[in-house]
Amino acid sequence: MDVIIENLPLYWNGFLRTLFLSAVSGIFALILGTLLAAARVSPVAALRGFSTVYVEVLRNTPLTIAFFFAAVVLPRIGVKFEQFEIAAIIALSTYTAAFIAEAVRSGVNSVPVGQAEAARSIGMKFGQVLSLIILPQALRTVIPPLINILIALVKNSSVAGAFFVLELFGYGRQMANANGDAVIAVLLGTAFFYLLLTVPLGILANTVERKVAIAR
Amino acid sequence: MTTHVPGDALVSLNAVNKHYGQLHVLKDINLQVRKGEVVVVIGPSGSGKSTLCRAINRLETIEGGTISIDGKVLPEEGKELAQLRADVGMVFQSFNLFAHKTILENVTLGPIKVKGVSKAAAEKDAMALLERVGVGHQAPKLPAQLSGGQQQRVAIARALAMKPKVMLFDEPTSALDPEMINEVLDVMVQLAKEGMTMIVVTHEMGFARKAADRVVFMADGQIVEDATPEEFFTNPKSDRAKDFLSKLLTH
Numbered sequence: 139m140d141v142i143i144e145n146l147p148l149y150w151n152g153f154l155r156t157l158f159l160s161a162v163s164g165i166f167a168l169i170l171g172t173l174l175a176a177a178r179v180s181p182v183a184a185l186r187g188f189s190t191v192y193v194e195v196l197r198n199t200p201l202t203i204a205f206f207f208a209a210v211v212l213p214r215i216g217v218k219f220e221q222f223e224i225a226a227i228i229a230l231s232t233y234t235a236a237f238i239a240e241a242v243r244s245g246v247n248s249v250p251v252g253q254a255e256a257a258r259s260i261g262m263k264f265g266q267v268l269s270l271i272i273l274p275q276a277l278r279t280v281i282p283p284l285i286n287i288l289i290a291l292v293k294n295s296s297v298a299g300a301f302f303v304l305e306l307f308g309y310g311r312q313m314a315n316a317n318g319d320a321v322i323a324v325l326l327g328t329a330f331f332y333l334l335l336t337v338p339l340g341i342l343a344n345t346v347e348r349k350v351a352i353a354r
Numbered sequence: 355m356t357t358h359v360p361g362d363a364l365v366s367l368n369a370v371n372k373h374y375g376q377l378h379v380l381k382d383i384n385l386q387v388r389k390g391e392v393v394v395v396i397g398p399s400g401s402g403k404s405t406l407c408r409a410i411n412r413l414e415t416i417e418g419g420t421i422s423i424d425g426k427v428l429p430e431e432g433k434e435l436a437q438l439r440a441d442v443g444m445v446f447q448s449f450n451l452f453a454h455k456t457i458l459e460n461v462t463l464g465p466i467k468v469k470g471v472s473k474a475a476a477e478k479d480a481m482a483l484l485e486r487v488g489v490g491h492q493a494p495k496l497p498a499q500l501s502g503g504q505q506q507r508v509a510i511a512r513a514l515a516m517k518p519k520v521m522l523f524d525e526p527t528s529a530l531d532p533e534m535i536n537e538v539l540d541v542m543v544q545l546a547k548e549g550m551t552m553i554v555v556t557h558e559m560g561f562a563r564k565a566a567d568r569v570v571f572m573a574d575g576q577i578v579e580d581a582t583p584e585e586f587f588t589n590p591k592s593d594r595a596k597d598f599l600s601k602l603l604t605h
Binding site: 252255257260262270271274 | 411413431433436437439440441442443444450451452453454463468469509512513516
């Protein structure tokens, strides 16, 4: 246990880095995922096709491949970053966006078709139907699955540790190497700090689910 | 019953055809509805009457023929179609009030977002309309808190808020409990008296007798009869209509 207390500043640093990485990637993923979902239900066939291919490719390949692409392939084709952290954010948000797009799409499909018909029949354009009527209702039903995706994102962010980004898992690995006699304690400490992020998210999911349910 | 001054055709369907796969659901439909006219469309289920109603604001696409509203042919998609739909009020069987918006917001959303009316003006209009259909005191509630009959009256107010040239009713009372049917029909009769152009798909023969200028009888995707209510109910010409009416009268 001493090893955890001695290294609290390192844990805290790692915790903040992971929080930052997850929050920034989460915001980008939510935006990109919602746009992809909108493209998926749009009347334009090319947009639907692009969104489908994107989601299927990213959703069905391992996260590590997304990381290799962002960290190795992007710099080769001229996209250079100062820090690997940016590559990690790109990989995490593009990968997570695919899952968010699927969740939002299922939410859109859960809104009765009559809602869209009523909106169209008072003269709303596609964008208005989507942003004023469909998405506000869809997002409420998908908030719990979205939070689950964000929990997965927090955990997935540990892959960045393997790509030289110092976040919680990265620090954990360093500490484990430095304290060979207390590896178990170090890892338990690392796990504890992940739980500190993910457990409140789970509680939030439950609360929100009860609050925003719309009666029909 | 034709107390309204007949004008030019406001809604005009010419040789309209539509298939659902193998099923020929609209067969060469020709129908002209003049300004101020109330046309009730009746017929057995599956006769295409709902499809006809929904085709008029292009919620259903058609494969052949033309539909025009106030002289303008229905555009394919996009902005022009949205503009044209704003002039055509639609009331659905299942109300379709926006579930996440209050009653007042349901009525003001169209004027504010589509017509650019100010919020204050839209709310004033909306309250007047809600009072008119008898649900003014429900304004701050959500749709799910209202009875079916109240929801349908709100749906009528929502459509009227756009100041439409014509109102389409797609079986507006079919999803209602019997005791709520009349409160909705009363609103519709009132609307008809005030000179609104209406196309009403319904099974309510009482409404057809009371408020219709014309009854259109459809069967198997065709218009079989087009007559005044008096003529249609007392002296139907086709066997199909006689058969349909005899089935209604036995109960």
